[in-house]
Amino acid sequence: MYTDNCYSKIDNISVEYWRVGIYCRLSKEDEGTGQSESINNQREFLKKYVNDAKWTLFKIYIDDGYSGLNFERPGFQDMINDIESGLVNLIIVKDLSRLGRDYIQTGYYLEKYFPEKRVRFIAVNDCIDTFRESAANDFSPIRSVFNDMYAKDISKKVRTAFNIKRAKGQFIGSHAPFGYLKDPDNKNKIIVDEEAARIVKRIFEMYLGGMGLTTIAYTLNEEGVPNPSRYKKTVLNSSYVGRNKTMYWDATTIKWILTNPTYMGSMAQGKSEKLSYKSKKFINIPRENWQIVEGTHEPIVSKQEFETVQKMIERKNNQDFKCRKTPRLFSGFVYCGDCGSYMTYNAKRNHLYLICSTYKRFSKEFCSRHSIQEKTLISIVIEDMVQMIQKYVDVNGIKDKTVGLSFKDGKKKEIQDDIKRCRDRLEELKAMVKSLYTDKVKGIISEEDFLELNKGFTDEKNGINEKLQKLEKKLAELDRKEDEKREIEDIAKKLLEFKTLDRFILEKLIEKIEIYENAEIKIHYKFLNPDK
Template identity: 40%
Template structure:
C-alpha cells in the first residue's frame, strides 16, 4: 500500500489598509485561528506562522513572505496555507507565477481556504486565475480612490509628508500644517541673500561650508544612523542641496506637490513629470521669504542654467531626463567648445 505524504505547513497571514473596513474578519488573529483549525482538521503539521501586518498585497517584497520562501528553499515546509488568494497577493501575474510555477517546481501544496483552492486537487483550480485578476482589480480601484483623496487634500493646501521641509516644523496642534522652524530659518534666509548677491549654487554651498553651517540632515533626529552623519561631513553642502532650497515654493508660503508620482499601484518607481503637472496650492502657510524675492531668485537661477557662450547655445531635448544610474541626479549638459573650431575649419575648407 502507498504511504500518505506528510505535509508540514507554513501558515501565511497578511493585512493592509487596502483590505477595506472588514477589519474583524480579516484581522491577523482571525486568520491565525482559521489557518490553525484547518491544518489540525486535515492532519497537516504546522511549522510556523508568517505574518505581514501592514503590507500591501500588490508587491511581494514583504519580510515574512520572503522568510517563508527561504524556508521553502531550505526544505522546512512543503505546504502553504492562506485564508484566501488575496492574502498571498493582489498582483495576479506574480501570484499566478508563485501558484502555477514556483510552488509546483518546489513540490509545494498551496491551499486558499475560503476560495476553495487546493493544488492537490487540480480540478478545483480552473477558476483561480480569474480570482487573482479580480483581486488585482480591487487593489487597483482602492489605489485610485486613495490617490484621488490625497491629491484633493494637496489642492486644498493640506501638507502631506512624513517630515516637514528643511526650515519648517509640523504644527504640534495640526500635523498637516507647517510652521517656521526658528532654529533653521536663518539658514534659508542666508541662502536666498547670497543668491540675490549674485552667487551661484556652487559658490553658495562653498560659503556655507566656510561658515561651518550644518547641512539639512544634521537637524534630523538620529541623523548619525539614518544618514551616516559625522563631524567631517556635517558641514558638507552640495550645489543640489542649495538648488532644492532655492527652487522650492514652500519657502514663500506656497506648495508644489505630486512632483514625483509613482508609476502605478504595482510599481513604486518615481516618475519625473513637467512642472505644469504639479499640484500647486497658494498661501498655505507663512513664508520665510516673500513671493517677490522667490520669483526674483527663480529668474536669476534660470539665467544661469545652460549659460553657454553666444552662438553655441542649444535647447537640450534630454534636459532633466538623462540621470545618473547611481545617485539619480540629472546629468548637466556641457558644451564642447571645440565644435566652434571644427565648424570654422569646415567653412574655411569649403
C-alpha cells in the same frame, strides 16, 4: 491543479508530515476595509485552522503595510527562503489575495513554483487546496485576475483621494521638506522646524546678497552645516535619504531649496507621478502643471523674497545658456591629477578657467582649485603635441615606432596569401565531395565509405572556415589601422603647419590630460611615446 498522483495520496499522508507556514499580509490600502482584514485576525484565524487539522506550525510570516503587487516583501521572501531550505511544505493564507494581487506573479507561484517545490498551498476562505481536486482550484486563475483588478481599482481611488487632498493644500508626502516637520496632530499638515528653517532662511539671504549656488555650498560645507540628508539622519534620527545622497551641500541642493514654493507658505505637490499602478518608476511633471495652493502653512521666507530669488535665477540661467553656446574645447578630456575627478569650466572676467569639480562642488576641504586658464592649457598642449609629432613624422610619413598604428613588413601580404590558400583548399574540397558523391552513386564506393570520407572532408572544411574568419578579421584590423595611420598623419601635418587645436584633434590623439596642484601637467596620448 497539480498533475501526477498527489490527489490520491493526500489522505494517506500523516499529519506529522506537514510543516506549516502561515502567511499574513496587510497593505495600507486594506487597512480601512474592516477588522476582519487585520493582521492579528488573520494570524489567529489561521492558527486555529492549523490546530484543528493537528498540523505542525513551523513559522508565521507577516508583511504589514506591503502592497500585494510587490513580491519583494520581507516576510514573503523569508517564507521563500524557508521553502528553498526544505523547512516548510505547506503554506496557508486566509484568502488568495493575501498571497498577492498581481495575477501573473500569483499564477507563477501557484502553477509553477509551489508544484516544483512540492509545496501544498491552501487559501482557506477561497476553498483552494492545491493537493485536492476542487472547482475552487480551477477558478483560482480567474480569482487572481479579479484580485489584480481590485488592486487597480484601489490605486485609482487612492490617486483620486490624493488629488483631492492636494487640491485642498493638504500635505500627502511621507517626509516633510527640509525646514519643516509633519504636524504630530495632523499628518496632512506641516509645521516649521526652527533649527532647519534657520538654515533655509540663511540660504535665501546669501543668494539675495549676491552669492552663487556653488559659493553658498562651499560656505556651508566649510562651516560644517548639515545638509538635508545629514540633518535628517543626525538630528531627526531618520533613515530617509533625499535627492542628495551625500552628506555635503552642492549647487543642486541649494537650487532645489531656492526654487521650492513650500518656503513661501505654498503647498507645491504633484511634481511626479507613477507610470502605472504596478510600476515603481516615477516621471517628472513640468513645473507649470504642479498643484500649488498658497497660504497653507507658515512661511520661512516672504513671498517677495522668494519671487525675487526666482527672477535672479532665471536671469542667471539665461546668461549661462548664452555662455554654454561657446565651445568647450577640453570638456571631458581634463582631470584633476590629485583627486581624479574631472575638471570643469568656470568663467571669470571674460576668461575661461578649468578647475577641479570636487573643489567646485564641496570646497577646498576636499580638494584644491587646480585652476588653469584655457588659453594657457591650449598653448601647453600644442607645444607638447608638436614635439611629440616631430618624433613620429618625417618626410616619409609616420615612423614605425608608432605602436598600434604600424605593423611589420610583409605581415599583410602573409595574411592575404593565407586567405588565398584557404579559399583554394575550400574549392578543392568542394570538388572532391562532388566526385565522392558521384562514385557513391556509381557504386564505386560503399555508403559506409562515403559517409566516413565525407565526414573527414566536412571536418576539414569547418576547420578551414574557422581559420578563414580569423584571417579576414586580422586583415580588416590591419586595414583599419592603415586608415587610422593615414588619418593621424594628416592631422599631424595640419597641426605642424597651422599650430591650432580643435576637438577633432583631441579626440584622435589624446586620451586624457591631468592637472596637478604643483602646476605639473601630464598628457596621455592614444599611442606610446617613441622615446619610451
